Amino acid sequence: MSARSPLSSPLAPVLARLRTASPYAVDAAVAALVLFAVSLQWLFPDEGDDPLSWRGWLLGAGTAVPLVWRRAAPFATACAVSVATPAQAVHHAPPPDLMYGGFVVLYTLAALARPWQRRVMLAGWLVGVAATISHKEDAEPFEYAFQLLSIVCAYALGSLTRTQRAYTAELEDRARHLERERAADTARATAQERARIARDMHDILAHAVSLMVVQAEAGPVVVRSDPARAEAAFDAIATAGRDAMTQLRRILGVLKEEEREPGPRRLPQPGLTALPGLVRRVGESAGLRVELRTTGEPGTLPPDTEVAAYRIVQEALTNTVKHAYASCAVVGLDWAEDGVTLTVTDDGRGPAPGDGTGGGGHGLIGIRERAAACGGEAVTGGGPDGGFRVVVRLPVAAVRRTALG
Numbered sequence: 038m039s040a041r042s043p044l045s046s047p048l049a050p051v052l053a054r055l056r057t058a059s060p061y062a063v064d065a066a067v068a069a070l071v072l073f074a075v076s077l078q079w080l081f082p083d084e085g086d087d088p089l090s091w092r093g094w095l096l097g098a099g100t101a102v103p104l105v106w107r108r109a110a111p112f113a114t115a116c117a118v119s120v121a122t123p124a125q126a127v128h129h130a131p132p133p134d135l136m137y138g139g140f141v142v143l144y145t146l147a148a149l150a151r152p153w154q155r156r157v158m159l160a161g162w163l164v165g166v167a168a169t170i171s172h173k174e175d176a177e178p179f180e181y182a183f184q185l186l187s188i189v190c191a192y193a194l195g196s197l198t199r200t201q202r203a204y205t206a207e208l209e210d211r212a213r214h215l216e217r218e219r220a221a222d223t224a225r226a227t228a229q230e231r232a233r234i235a236r237d238m239h240d241i242l243a244h245a246v247s248l249m250v251v252q253a254e255a256g257p258v259v260v261r262s263d264p265a266r267a268e269a270a271f272d273a274i275a276t277a278g279r280d281a282m283t284q285l286r287r288i289l290g291v292l293k294e295e296e297r298e299p300g301p302r303r304l305p306q307p308g309l310t311a312l313p314g315l316v317r318r319v320g321e322s323a324g325l326r327v328e329l330r331t332t333g334e335p336g337t338l339p340p341d342t343e344v345a346a347y348r349i350v351q352e353a354l355t356n357t358v359k360h361a362y363a364s365c366a367v368v369g370l371d372w373a374e375d376g377v378t379l380t381v382t383d384d385g386r387g388p389a390p391g392d393g394t395g396g397g398g399h400g401l402i403g404i405r406e407r408a409a410a411c412g413g414e415a416v417t418g419g420g421p422d423g424g425f426r427v428v429v430r431l432p433v434a435a436v437r438r439t440a441l442g
Contacts, residue, residue: 060108060109061105061109064104064105064106064107064108065105067104067107067141068101068102068103068104068105069101071100071101071104071137071138071141072097072098072101072102074135074137075097075100075101075125075137075138076094076097092128093125093128096121096124096125096128097121097125099117099118099120099121099124099125100118100121100122100125100136100137100138100139101137101138103117103118103121103138103142104118104138104141104142107141107142107145108145108149111142111145111146111149111150111154112146112150112151112154112158114142114145115142115143115145115146115150115154115158118138118139118141118142119139119142119158119161119162119165121138122136122138122139122165122169123165123168123169126169127169135187136166136184136187136188139162139166139188139191140187140188140191141191142158143158143159143162143188143191143192143195144191144192144194144195144198145195146158146159146192146195147159147191147192147193147194147195147196147198147199148195148196148198148199148202149199155192159188159192162188163185163188163189166184166185166188167181167185170184229410232406233410236348236403236406236407237348240348240351240352240355240400240403241281241351242281243352243355243359243400244281244351244352244354244355245277245278245280245281246281247323247355247358247359248273248274248277248318248319248322248323248358249274249277249278251322251323251324251358253270253274273321273322276318276322277318277322280318306340306344306347307344307347308338308340308343308344308346308347309335309338309343309346309347309370311347312329312346312347312350312368312370313329315347315350315351315354316328316329316354316368319354319358319366323358325357325358325363325364325365325366326364326365326366327354327365327366327367327368328365328366328367328368329368329369329370330367330368330369330370331369331370331372332369332370332371332372333370333371333372333373333377334372335370335372336372336374336376336377336433337433338376338377338431338433339411339433341410341411342411342413342431342432345407345408345410345411345431346377346379346429346431348403348407349379349381349404349407349408349415349427349429350368350379350381352400352403352404353368353381353404353427354366354368354381355400356400356401356425356427357381357383357385357425360385360386361383361385361386361387361424361425362385362386363383363384363385363386363424363425364384365383365384366381366382366383366384367380367381367382367383368380368381369381369382374433375432375433376413376430376431376432376433377430377431378428378429378430378431379427379428379429379430379431380426380427380428380429381426381427382420382424382425382426382427383420383424383425383426384420384422384423384424385424385425386424386425387419387420387423387424387425388418388419388425401417401427404417404427404429405417408429408430408431411431411432412431412432413429413430413431413432414429414430415427415428415429415430416428416429
């Protein structure tokens with residue numbers, strides 16, 4: 038439990054109201070309080086002092102009333118009080134015990150005025166107070182010290198207030214800057230997540246629909262001549278649709294802010310261990326001979342890199358089914374110490390004429406984006422023996438951190 042001043046709780050509501058109150062209302066109250074204070078010495082004079090006169094009261098009012106505009110025009114207010122204060126002291130010899138209005142304007146100047154205004158006014162008050170006290174008969178040395186020190190203290194308090202206000206403004210500006218940066222980071226993260234989800238949905242739908250179209254086209258052809266094969270085609274369509282729905286539910290689940298409820302959790306995204314099943318499904322559904330070859334010692338990739346690898350192979354095989362008119366495809370995993378190289382090669386018609394890199398299409402763009410997001414790189418184009426080839430290099434965690442900076 039933190040220690041608190043006993044006055045902090047009672048004063049907190051009062052200070053909060055003062056901060057939200059109208060400046061003119063607060064300054065009018067300060068002016069009234071100063072006027073009351075300067076009138077006390079004349080209302081209740083010491084023995085031997087002059088009684089209160091209307092001229093003296095007007096001069097005293099001249100040190101208080103201008104304080105109503107002390108924040109709107111601090112230097113003009115200080116000039117008015119600086120004229121009225123020595124006039125009051127000379128008219129009502131001896132001068133008043135304390136220069137209440139002077140303390141308020143010096144504090145205000147130190148807190149709000151320009152540097153040259155503060156310096157000129159401070160020097161003028163120090164000289165003026167010393168000259169006014171010397172006008173008094175039998176002035177004691179301690180009076181000089183007391184009045185001059187009071188002026189310096191009022192000015193120093195205003196300077197501290199100005200410094201605190203500047204420090205608070207800097208902190209608020211820094212907080213606003215950090216808030217803007219945080220909002221920008223959140224927006225970037227949201228955009229990246231949406232792009233990732235869009236790529237996943239594209240890969241899933243394109244893959245499933247391609248397999249379903251191939252089977253749907255083959256089904257009517259064999260429905261009379263080979264009912265068993267037609268039934269298998271329809272089963273493949275249903276299987277592809279169910280698999281697509283399962284993966285879509287898994288991906289779209291991240292878009293919902295769901296409360297944790299008892300029950301089965303969402304399955305993880307597919308990784309490299311799911312590649313054999315993907316290869317088998319494509320081969321069975323599309324009538325394409327697909328082979329998976331693995332070389333090197335398998336290592337461990339970051340979870341998101343494994344998902345990217347699966348999606349890259351899925352998209353490459355989808356392109357083979359949709360566009361290549363191939364009879365076979367080979368998926369290669371070449372493991373090394375710094376990562377894994379994915380290669381998907383088919384014996385189809387290859388890239389379009391004049392497009393040696395195979396740069397067209399959203400699928401190939403998505404492959405490059407996935408590789409770049411994991412710190413890797415992708416190359417697409419014609420194969421060494423014809424057909425089409427996709428080569429993607431994905432780094433392990435340490436190499437990926439270096440690649441992404």
